[in-house]
Amino acid sequence: MARVTVYDVAEKAGVSTATVSFAFRHPDKVKDDTKAKVLRVADELGYVPSGNARSLAKGRTGTLGMYAFDMLLEKPQGSGLEEDRSDVSSMPASMSDDDEPDVLTYPLYVDEVLRGFELECWKSGKGMLMGAALARDDHKSVTDIAGRVDGLALMPSGYNNRLPLAMLAKTVPLVMVGVSDENLPAAYLQCDNTSGMRQIVDHLVDVHHVDEMAFVGGFDSDDVVARYVAFRKCLEERGLDSSDALLDDSFATSDEYMVGLCEAIGSGRLPQALVCGTDQIAFGVIRLLEEAGVRVPDDVIVTGFDGILAGRLMEPQLTTVRQPMEDMGREAARMLLSRNGEPWEKAERRVLPVRLIVRGSCGCNQKNLSA
Missing domain, CATH: 3.40.50.2300 (Response regulator)
Known part of the structure; x- marks a missing residue:
């Protein structure tokens, strides 16, 4: 059986391939009724967007x-690290017991x-x-x-x-x-x-x-x-x-x-x-x-x-x-x-x-x- 593609979903749902892609990857940018229709058609056809464009039915990733x-x-919650500390230079040279995470x-x-x-x-x-x-x-x-x-x-x-x-x-x-x-x-x-x-x-x-x-x-x-x-x-x-x-x-x-x-x-x-x-x-x-x-x-x-x-x-x-x-x-x-x-x-x-x-x-x- 040939793999179902984004084009098949788009054709049956009556939308563009871009809309199909957005329904999965950026659902907030698609109207609710359109998104629901795309997902319903995708479900009927057995379509899943593949992250590496392989066939899920035949391909194997070993993963x-x-x-x-x-x-x-x-x-970790309770660690005092919830705030942004991406700047390593701002980190303290040593950490007190109060800085330790709450297990x-x-x-x-x-x-x-x-x-x-x-x-x-x-x-x-x-x-x-x-x-x-x-x-x-x-x-x-x-x-x-x-x-x-x-x-x-x-x-x-x-x-x-x-x-x-x-x-x-x-x-x-x-x-x-x-x-x-x-x-x-x-x-x-x-x-x-x-x-x-x-x-x-x-x-x-x-x-x-x-x-x-x-x-x-x-x-x-x-x-x-x-x-x-x-x-x-x-x-x-x-x-x-x-x-x-x-x-x-x-x-x-x-x-x-x-x-x-x-x-x-x-x-x-x-x-x-x-x-x-x-x-x-x-x-x-x-x-x-x-x-x-x-x-x-x-x-x-x-x-x-x-x-x-x-x-x-x-x-x-x-x-x-x-x-x-x-x-x-x-x-x-x-x-x-x-x-x-x-x-x-x-x-x-x-x-x-x-x-x-x-x-x-x-x-x-x-x-x-x-x-």
């Missing part, structure tokens, strides 16, 4: 891609997945390309990287549903990391959120005799949603009240961030335990509790989920569920390599096991329990 979206940070603000989830992906590429003798969206409708960056690789792994993001992934899935194998909606012919890779939440609830009930706990976490990812659903189910299975299972579902970027938790602290309505949707949410919760004079774990237990390194560097160390993030990166690369550049015909799912890591934030003695 895999990772698309990390908004989880990449140009400069709790790093996006360490994606860092570990990326490391596993890179290691598997290196082991297999494959190259690796990385890409990230600059805006919600940044079609150019994702189509450019897809045109240069034999397979593409995508980290979870709210940007996902704004990009032409249905079109890409027809021409290059995609692995969706941390995504549960199987609406594309692609591979879906997640950790076992249900098992992880059950391990947390069982530990709190059986070891700490907790009968009142609540969930904290904004539903900005499929993983957090799945963890909350599993949390409520686990409460019900243990005969506990789930009617007030959700204490705070605010987002970190929201003006209402942690308002629900603040109200619970102010009114003295804190449960015995706060089960957080991610480790990074737990870090923010513990900080807020400390500022309010609430002791962890003496006054309230806090748990996380993910098992990022930062949880071992705080005091108290965070009780959490460890998902095998490096293995997720490796598995994503292996799944792409197995396709040899050929897209999936239907959705395929793989779920990796998780394990509870018991530390000090739940009140356990770290000297007697494995960390």
Whole structure:
């Protein structure tokens, strides 16, 4: 079958080839209805703009891609380096402790997945390309990287549903990391959120005799949603009240961030335990509790989920569920390599096991329990 070209799309959509190009590379310069028509026709024809003008159907690059979206940070948060320091001459000769980055603000989830992906590429003798969206409708960056690789792994993001992934899935194998909606012919890779939440609830009930706990976490990812659903189910299975299972579902970027938790602290309505949707949410919760004079774990237990390194560097160390993030990166690369550049015909799912890591934030003695 002959490769679909920009000319085919332009002819069927009734626009110029320049308009087709702009719809992908500079969507902000194309009217919404025109852009929608171009993308619809491109999807129907199976057209993807190739970054190096090769045939995605026949060509091979020996390279895999990772698309990390908004989880990449140009400069570490909390480091004092957020301002522009491109002029090296303006950098201080030495940096004080106050200039050091705050390790709790790093996006360490994606860092570990990326490391596993890179290691598997290196082991297999494959190259690796990385890409990230600059805006919600940044079609150019994702189509450019897809045109240069034999397979593409995508980290979870709210940007996902704004990009032409249905079109890409027809021409290059995609692995969706941390995504549960199987609406594309692609591979879906997640950790076992249900098992992880059950391990947390069982530990709190059986070891700490907790009968009142609540969930904290904004539903900005499929993983957090799945963890909350599993949390409520686990409460019900243990005969506990789930009617007030959700204490705070605010987002970190929201003006209402942690308002629900603040109200619970102010009114003295804190449960015995706060089960957080991610480790990074737990870090923010513990900080807020400390500022309010609430002791962890003496006054309230806090748990996380993910098992990022930062949880071992705080005091108290965070009780959490460890998902095998490096293995997720490796598995994503292996799944792409197995396709040899050929897209999936239907959705395929793989779920990796998780394990509870018991530390000090739940009140356990770290000297007697494995960390």
